[in-house]
Amino acid sequence: MPTPTPAAAGTSPGASGRVGPAVAASGITKSFGKVRAVDGVSLEIEQGEIVAFLGPNGAGKTTTIDMLLGLSHPDTGSVKVFGESPRAAIAHGLVSAVLQTGGLLKDITVRETLQLTASLFADTRPVDEVMKRAGITEIAGRKVGVCSGGQQQRLRFAMALLSDPGLLILDEPTTGMDVEGRRSFWSSIRADADRGRTVLFATHYLDEADEYADRIVLMARGRIVADGTASEIKNLVSGRTVHATLAAADLSVLASLPGVDNVEVKGDRVAIRTKDSDAAARYLLTQTPARDVEITAQNLESVFLALTADTESDHTRPEPVEGQNPGSEDPSTSSGSTSYEGALS
Structure with a gap:
């Protein structure tokens, strides 16, 4: 099957002249x-x-x-x-x-x-x-x-x-x-x-x-x-994250603060995802020996985790691991790793 003549350098690539979405x-x-x-x-x-x-x-x-x-x-x-x-x-x-x-x-x-x-x-x-x-x-x-x-x-x-x-x-x-x-x-x-x-x-x-x-x-x-x-x-998920250095943090107390959605601890560093960042920061600064307190907006990672959390029970799943769906060829294991033209023409 004939293929279109490649565009000259500096012009649109192979789909030049085609209208509508890719x-x-x-x-x-x-x-x-x-x-x-x-x-x-x-x-x-x-x-x-x-x-x-x-x-x-x-x-x-x-x-x-x-x-x-x-x-x-x-x-x-x-x-x-x-x-x-x-x-x-x-x-x-x-x-x-x-x-x-x-x-x-x-x-x-x-x-x-x-x-x-x-x-x-x-x-x-x-x-x-x-x-x-x-x-x-x-x-x-x-x-x-x-x-x-x-x-x-x-x-x-x-x-x-x-x-x-x-x-x-x-x-x-x-x-x-x-x-x-x-x-x-x-x-x-x-x-x-x-x-x-x-x-x-x-x-x-x-x-x-x-x-x-x-x-x-x-x-x-x-x-x-x-x-x-x-x-x-990022704007789809409300709230901010309050970070602080706090040794031996009481997670149950932090989780009970107004508006708190999640609390994570890595070593002596605490991350509190909350809809009321002022309340969390106020508690850390007045009721604990916390230092290096900072408030940040949601990043893409936190939004990703919030939006993809499996919070529903769907009887049509459990989901397969990608690339292992029965009856589906996984592109990552296909021998034609960069172009499918030869295999499918």
Whole structure:
């Protein structure tokens, strides 16, 4: 099946000229026996957005990504990628995925890996160009097997860029990278998004979602429980956190203070999540020998924990561990770790 001619450098990526959202999922569900892994998810992602897809293990993220990649089909609802079925979009070179493991031959070099991958497509970006964009030019002659985990992840990123996709799906993209590597990687992603590429990424690094995503989609128990900018997500949970240094803190007393939702202790450091931070701070300063008292707004981690806490009893679950859903292929174990075009065309 023919693929579109890649866009010239500096222009929009592979989906150039297509109108409408990059992803449009409407009411999709997926069950495995009595387990409802995805329960009525509707998701629309505009072209050029960077979207963080977050949720605890078993939330349904992997199953949802499977359906976006055409690896499985929803029981009900529909999925369109650039107006086409996921498999058709992949066959046209519009979608690539960077996954956490798999798909690399250890005994050939970085350059040879990219040349081999490029040979699978009708049209690709130049190998030297994608190596530069991924920051791996200096290790072009190194065998993949001796590359670090972060370097291998950058290689997967370069492989995904070869077809100049309009939609890039990333699963834990910066695993194994050092701080500078992560910063450089996200700088490249932002540059791609500015050119029109759409990015959907799943990560356990909540600071990355907070700093780099235009939008955060939070999933729990098979449903989307929050969708908005980082600041909008943080505003969904009221209250603040009062931190203090307090040896031998009486947790029962702290938990009984007005408005307190949760108390955590790490060593002699106390964290009190409360709707009445003034009352908590006043008690600490006047009734205890607490020092170094500080009050902070909710961060993304505390909001994540509050919104994804399993407070309901749902007879359609318990949830499976992601990647182990019966009957569902887990992208993270698929041999085509960076692009599904060859396998699905």
